[in-house]
Amino acid sequence: MLDRRLNAYRPDLANRKLRGNITADCYVDGQVARIVVGSAALRPRPDLGTPIDTELLYGEIVDVFERSKGWAWVQARADGYVGYLREEYLVLDCCDITHLVASLRTYIYPEPNLKSPPLNLLSMNTPLSLTETEEGGFGLLSEGGWIFQRHIAPLGSHEADHCAVALRFIGTPYLWGGRTSLGLDCSALVQMSLMRCGINVPRDSDMQEHSIGREAICEHDLSDLRRGDVVYWNGHCGIWIEPAAFIHANATDMAVAVQPLKRILKHMAEATGDNNPRIRRPK
Known part of the structure; x- marks a missing residue:
């Protein structure tokens, strides 16, 4: 089906x-x-x-x-x-995308003036259609409204390290189904971090587990993980940075947090019975 x-x-x-x-x-x-x-x-x-x-x-x-x-x-x-x-x-229309929001979040303003009341709050990876009109460090959007140009990047301009991107979300509240820098869940953290690096992946963890990069066959103790590997359990995932740094959006802290992987392995085994994490290597 x-x-x-x-x-x-x-x-x-x-x-x-x-x-x-x-x-x-x-x-x-x-x-x-x-x-x-x-x-x-x-x-x-x-x-x-x-x-x-x-x-x-x-x-x-x-x-x-x-x-x-x-x-x-x-x-x-x-x-x-x-x-x-x-x-x-x-x-019911669409615009040609020229830029993406590169910062965690930014505003659309009604005029190129930081004191003007903002119209919208945008999060990382938001697609934008920018005109060639500039004023005072702001760029004019095709549909109207101004955005601070140092918070955006041209379409096709990507960051190189999805771990570094993920770390910028530390402290962001956990939100089931969330996909923004105001609140997101575990698979959205993975999706948003990789997207900023030009790697488009599915939304949910069970979809990602079978599609991101390639499967990495690691030792049972995961001692040979590489920076940037994505670790999956049933219903949860996160990004391994180094032995003492595994970043994930989690419902225990209700936030994006960095913790030792050993602690997470123990918690997931006790909470879900999943003693067999799966590893995907995006690059």
């Missing part, structure tokens, strides 16, 4: 691209739309009381398959995730 997180289908409606793979009453093409809020919660059902699956960032492109009662059923182009978000989070 196709993974519903990555394939837009229901008994009554499905992405036309899935015709022949699944049966639905109706097949439609997606309508292109763009996220216009700093972050948009994506849910498995059109219900604000439902826990979020993930978040979409300002400027990210989605395909919209249904709009009904204030909700839109969409699929994100960035990582393929399918779900429901509030219709007001979208506009």
Whole structure:
């Protein structure tokens, strides 16, 4: 059966691209739309009381398959995730991406003036469409609004060390389904850190475990881990930096924290019974 997180289908409606793979009453093409809020919660059902699956960032492109009662059923182009978000989070257009937010977070201002009340708060990896207009260190966005240019980087300009990127998130609150520098979960920390280095990976840990880089066969005590290796357990993951430094977003500290891997191995074995961590080597 196709993974519903990555394939837009229901008994009554499905992405036309899935015709022949699944049966639905109706097949439609997606309508292109763009996220216009700093972050948009994506849910498995059109219900604000439902826990979020993930978040979409300002400027990210989605395909919209249904709009009904204030909700839109969409699929994100960035990582393929399918779900429901509030219709007001979208506009039915798209822009050519020229830059990405490179800092942990930054603001969009109504004018090139740091004292002006900000319009939106953006997080790392937010895609942007920048014009050639500059003033006072700010750049003008295609859709309007100004952004501080030292907080962004041209599209295709990446950092080299995803460990260094991950370390910048230390102290960020843990948020189930979160994908921003205001709150994120374990797999989002991995995804966001690698994305800043030009490596696009799936959203959830079970997807990542079978797709990031290559599998690394390590000694049972993990003594031969390399900096940047991603360690997976059932339902959890993090990035190994050095023996005393394993970084992960975790629900024990309710934050992104750095701890010795041995402590995490012991905790995961006791909490989940998973004594067999799997290693992926992104590079």
